[in-house]
Amino acid sequence: MSYAVSVRTLCEFAARRGDLDLRFHLGPSAQEGMLGHRIVTARRADHYLKEIPLQAQHGALTVRGRADGFDPESRRLEEIKTYRGRLRDMPASHSALHWAQARVYGHLMCRKLNLNTIELALVYFNVATGRETIRSQECKAADLEDHFNALCGRFLAWALQEIEHRRQRDAALQALQLPFEGFRDGQRTLAKAVYRGLRDRTHHAIQAPTGIGKTMGTLFPALKAMSEQKLDKLFFLTAKTPGRKVALHALQALQGPRLMPLRVLELAAREHACEHPDKQCNGQSCPLARGFYDRLEGAREQALKEGMLDRAALRRHALRHDICPYHLGAELVPWCDLVVGDYSYYFDVGATLHAQTVVQEWRTAVLVDEAHNLVERARAMYSATLRQQDVRALLRLLPAAPRAAFGRRRTGTEAPASAKPVPEQVPLWLEAGPHDVQADTAQPAGLRNALDSLARNWQKLIAGQAGAQPAQAAPPEPLLQSLRQAAGALSDHLEQADDSTHDEALRLYFEVQHFLRMAESFGPHSLFETTAFHQSAGGDGFHECSIRNVVPAPFLEPRFQAAHACVLFSATLQPKAFYADVLGLPESTAWLDVATPFSAEQLQVRVAGGISTRYADRQASLAPMVELIAAQYARKPGNYLVFASSFDYLHRLAEAFADRHPSIALWVQSREMDEAARADFLARFDASGRGIGFAVLGGVFAEGIDLPGDRLIGAFIATLGLPQVNPRNEALKQCLEASFAGCGYDYAYLYPGLRKVVQAAGRIIRTPQDAGVVYLMDDRYNRPAVRRLLPAWWRIEQARAAPRPAPELPLPPVLSAAQGQADESARHARGAA
Structure with a gap:
């Protein structure tokens, strides 16, 4: 059995040594890198060969890759690297890796063309100046072969181990059984669709009701198909942390007491995995980056023996070897079978x-x-925002510029005179010029000059503006040109920044780079918006400009195409056209609506048609909703959830309820809740407890939580969840209308709102034994257009009017032992409001 490895993976595995150092990689984006390669190769002669596929065998190892360029007349093979900043600041570990890659490609080319010698050249292309720096050396084929054999020898033992792991993994997956007696109702239908989709290489969008076990119903058939279809990787992607935990729990159940040879890796966000957030990611600053690659081999080998590498296990192995947990996770991706992480990965x-x-x-x-x-x-992900105050904050940290650098003060729109003119940069978007091979000696403009220029162009853009402005066709070119210059200056500054400015400069650098990337791909799928804010009492105002993506389809389509198969699943994936249009799903995508295993008798759905939650009616809606909630609680005490469309509305409703019914325990979601606070909120839903939780519709407690049985017996949903009508959402509607004629309002308002309602209601019935009630508190739920978007199995009836006033209820016995619990809950609700 042969094991295939890319040149890049081979060299990164066997040739990297020294510190982890991200400073030199701050500059080029992937798009800039590809464009830089095209510019360099376009400057070469007509006989120059580009992107040459190369391959060679070393025992059971197949090494393959594509050389950037080769000149057959001079026998020179080029490895092109793009960068920003100063080339002399490149870490030695990076240079060594680049030469290792060039030598492997050199050996493959010598073998292909039967050459005795070859010239190898590292071509460093500065994306800010458009200049090349070339470092070359003449190499003998025999020396390159020795180098290649040494790397392959170092990797071969690992490759043989990987071949054996793959064999054992596939055998174990073929024998894999459900850890339960059988599938739940509806779960078998889901599992069949997932398995067939992966078998037939067909994308699927599956709507399946909550409570049938969608996580196990997708993971189990995907693992079975993984071995049969010879899949390399399985990615399980979630929107929130609870989804990752559910997936890991399901995988642990599948593993059973005898762990099968399946390597599972959880990827957490950098801010959650970083051990030293106050330090920079290089060996001079962070002790876990110092000597990272020297200790990586031992950490990698030990970690992969464990198999189930959740966040805690990954941290344990990393710290045992004194390396960074976050970057250890990234290094383990190529060697793991199943990765659990956020959508963003x-x-x-x-x-x-x-x-x-x-x-x-x-x-x-x-x-x-x-x-x-x-x-x-x-x-x-495909939106970007720049804030004027971030530029000002960094300017305040920079030392004052010499007076001569700014010249005399001008008025109007004239640019200030400069005693030292800013050198003109050669950006990537300009047509490639003549072949310019020289040392990287161009001196970039100072950071303060670049930021001052950005501030001037920004000020022209917002002159006379107050509040939000209508969406514009595209970001203006003068602003973009200033941002490009600022990005180059920030990159240079970060190469030598001290601690007092590094964090602010780094944050602004990434924001500017992301904005520029989104500007390069700006189109009818996005909006350019500007907003000016003015502070009171004579304070300076500030300004934001943003590129807001409305239709991510053009960006997501390549992601779907790159996968063998994608399975999107949710309790709310209707209407089909909305998700297909906005997400850019292929036309060949198979759609499935799994029938619910639950009966209408399990869930009472009642519409309070006499209540309006429209913005103008919200104050008047509080009293009737309070009495409706209290009346249901009096009929059947237990645990309930109340959902409102905003934190303001939520807290007003909670305060009104606490004032009228102080004896009923309640707890309220706040705007900023960490994981511990969320866990405390959910812990209040004890099976033997009684009380009411208040949460925002569409928030963390409205989906993805599991409170089966008596932990939750009912929900009250105050509103349709429609986004507020304002200039921002109206611009969204108009953009969607332009892309999908006749669908603007539904795509911008109706569908997103009703989706949140169905998700919130789905918290009630989680198992075949559950029963509960849902109150839809708004008269618009009686409209046919709204009813059609609610689950077909719901049997909807009109709610009985609540008695007025509802009697005060005694404190439930289960809470009476907690002294002052009800009073404390009421005070919390009033304080939160």
Whole structure:
């Protein structure tokens, strides 16, 4: 059996040594890197060869890759690297890796053409100046072969181990059995669709009711198909942390007491995995980056023996070897079978899982949990915002510029005179000029000059503006040109920044780079918006400009195409056209609506048609909703959830209820709740307890939580969940209308609102034994257009009017032992409001 490895993976595995150092990689984006390669190769002669596929065998190892360029007349093979900043600041570990790759490609080329010698050249292309720096050396084929054999020898033992792991993994997956007696109702239908989709390489969008076990119903058939279809990787992607935990729990159940040879890796966000957030990611600053690659081999080998690498296990192995847990996780991705992580790891702009899938040519299956969330998450990924106050904050930290650098003060729109003119940069978007091979000696403009220029162009943009402005066709070019110059200056500054400015400069650098990337791909799928804020009492105002993505389909389509098959599943994936249009699902996507295993008798759905929750009626709606909630609680005491459309509305309703019924325990969601606070909120829903939780519709407690049995017996939903009508949402509607004629209002308002309602109601029935009640508190639920978007199995009736006033209820016995519990809950609700 042969094991295939790319040149890049081989060299990164066997040739890297020294510190982890991200400073030199701050500059080019992936798009800039590809464009830089095209510019360099376009400057070469007509006989120059580009992207040459190369391959060689070393025992059971197949090494393959594509050389950037080769000149057959001079016998020079070029490895092109793009960068920003100063080349002399490149860490030695990076240079060593680059030469290792060039030498491997050199050996493969010598073998292909039967050459005795070859010239190897590292071509460093500065994306800010457009200049090349070339470092070359003449190499003998015999020396390159020795180098290649040494690397392969170092990797071969690992490759043989990986071959054996793959054999054992596939055998174990073929024998895999459900850890239960059988499938739940509806779960078998879901599992069949997932298995067939991966078998037939067909994307699926599956709507399946809550409570049937969608996580196990997708993971189990995907693992069975993984061995049969020879898949390299399985990615299980979630929108929120609870989804990752549910997936890991399901995988532990599948593993059973005898752990099968399946390597599972959980990827957490950098801010959750970083041990030293106050330090920079290089060996001079962070002790876990110092000597990272020297200790990586031992950490990697020990970690992969464990198999189930959740966040805690990954941290344990990393700290045992004194290396960074976050970057250890990234290094383990190529060697793990199943990765559990956030959507962003595959669908974001620079998503590492997608990039490696493409580069390594993996056969990958992607499972997207609670896929309705992908719409808003993807919109955020491909949106960008710049804040004027961030520029000002960094300027305040920089030392004052010499007076001569600014010249005399001008008025109007004239640019200030400069005693030292700013050198003109050669940006990537300009047509490639003549072949310019020289040392990297261009001196970039100072950071303060670049930020001052940005501030001037920004000020022209917002002159006379107050509040939000209508969406514009595209970001103005003068602003973009200033941002490009600022990005280059920030990159140079970060190469030598001290601690007092580094964090502010780094944050602004990434914001500017992301904005520029989104500007390069600006189109009818996005809006350019500007907003000016003015502080009172004579304070300076501030301004934001943003590129807001509305239709992420053009960005997501390549992600779907790169996968062997994708399965999107959720309790709310209707209407089909909305998700297909906005997400860019292929036309060949198979759609399935799994029938509910629950009966209408399990869930009483009641519409309070005499209540209006429209914005103008909200104050008047509080009293009747309070009495409706209290009346239901009096009929059947237990645990309930009340959902409102905003925190303001939620807290007003909670305060009104606490004032009228202080003896009923209640607890309220706040705007900023960490994981511990969320856990405390959910812990209040004890099976033997009684009380009412108040939460925001569409928030963390409205989906993805599991409170079966008596832990939750009812919900009250105050509103249709429709987004507020304002200029921002109206611009969204108009953009959607332009892309999908006749659907603007439904796509912008109706469908997202009703989706949140169905998700919240889905918290009630989680098992075949559950029963409960849902109150839909708004007269618009009686409209046919709204009813059609609610689950077909719901049997909807009109709610009985609540008695007025409802009697005060005694404190439930289960809470009477907690002294002052009801009073404390009421005070909490009033304080939160």
